[in-house]
Amino acid sequence: MMGPVVIYGAGGHGRAIIELLRAIPGQAIAGIVDAAPPGPAMLGVPVLGDDAALSGLRASGVVAAVVAVGDAAARRAIAARLTAQGFALPVLVHPAALVAQSAALAEGTVVLPRAVIGAAARIGRLCIVNTGAIIEHDAVLGEAVHVGPGAVLPGGVTVSDAAVIGAGAACRPYVRIGAGAVIGVGAAVIADVPAGARMAGVPARPLAAEG
Ligand SMILES: CC(C)(COP(=O)(O)OP(=O)(O)OC[C@H]1O[C@@H](n2cnc3c(N)ncnc32)[C@H](O)[C@@H]1OP(=O)(O)O)[C@@H](O)C(=O)NCCC(=O)NCCS
CATH class of the missing domain: 3.40.50.20 (Rossmann fold)
Structure with a gap:
């Protein structure tokens, strides 16, 4: 205890x-x-x-x-x-979340209600799997990734350290999202995303650089 x-x-x-x-x-x-x-x-x-x-x-x-x-x-x-x-x-998992027995969650990760983590998924340290997010079989998250409410990461998706997946965003299976990338609310990611990229829309495109 x-x-x-x-x-x-x-x-x-x-x-x-x-x-x-x-x-x-x-x-x-x-x-x-x-x-x-x-x-x-x-x-x-x-x-x-x-x-x-x-x-x-x-x-x-x-x-x-x-x-x-x-x-x-x-x-x-x-x-x-x-x-x-x-x-x-x-690791803190809300009792109303579903985490597969074969999934692995590293220290400091939190899983909020109605989130689902599938078979053999691997979630790194300090991740936030927010309310209702779905992380499917074999997905791999690095450290300090935030998967927003209702976001969907299908089988085999890889998300590197400190990336943010916006609320309700979804990805094509097996895409790779680079470190520090930000995926906007409701985006549909259909191809690999480079580290640090800021993507939004359906299909997801890079947001114009600021300035
Ligand atoms: C993508 C995002 C990071 C952009 O934020 P920002 O840099 O403050 O951008 P702005 O709000 O200034 O918008 C810049 C442009 O992108 C557009 N845009 C912003 N978010 C968008 C989205 N999710 N989908 C489509 N277009 C979007 C804006 O309309 C604006 O377009 P314009 O220049 O033609 O007017 C932010 O909107 C977002 O979706 N963050 C995710 C938050 C989240 O879900 N976190 C986890 C949950 S707790």
């Missing part, structure tokens, strides 16, 4: 993680930590302060943490600070 979990992040994703933890029978929440604490409590969970609160939590026997921050770079940086202080980053 991992004991109470401290949530790092007091934004919208933090609220989703509160609900995830509350849905797990017997799971306690130690409190919330945030770099900019918004107030004394969020959804009835005490906000304990900024990073300075972490050593006290460890001293009181809290060993598990979850990084509830949507930005991939921030999520990785916070995870590094937490593990350096001795926190474990458990």
Whole structure:
């Protein structure tokens, strides 16, 4: 048993993680930590302060943490600070998600309600598999990937580190999405996407560069 979990992040994703933890029978929440604490409590969970609160939590026997921050770079940086202080980053799966027995999920990954992860899928560290997302058989996600609500990654799709798949986006099976790529809401990805590309539309095309 991992004991109470401290949530790092007091934004919208933090609220989703509160609900995830509350849905797990017997799971306690130690409190919330945030770099900019918004107030004394969020959804009835005490906000304990900024990073300075972490050593006290460890001293009181809290060993598990979850990084509830949507930005991939921030999520990785916070995870590094937490593990350096001795926190474990458990995989958290909402009881209303479906994860195949043969799927593998690495530390710090969270799976929200109604998400489905299929046979032999491999999900890296610190991923967010958001509400209702479908990750099919043999798909492979790198580290800190965010699969948005209702997005569909069919069999064999590969998504590299820190990519974001927008809400409701879908891909052709076996496409490869490069590191740091952003796929827009509702896009249909029909070919491989280079690292860092920003794609949107049906079929997905590169968004015009800013400026
Ligand atoms: C693609 C995306 C990253 C672009 O964001 P942005 O850089 O702020 O772009 P803008 O809103 O300034 O739009 C730029 C152009 O792209 C178009 N565009 C933006 N998102 C689009 C989408 N999903 N599909 C089609 N066109 C889109 C805009 O209409 C605009 O077109 P214009 O220049 O002809 O007016 C963003 O719209 C998006 O879809 N993000 C995904 C968010 C998500 O689902 N996250 C996970 C869920 S929690």
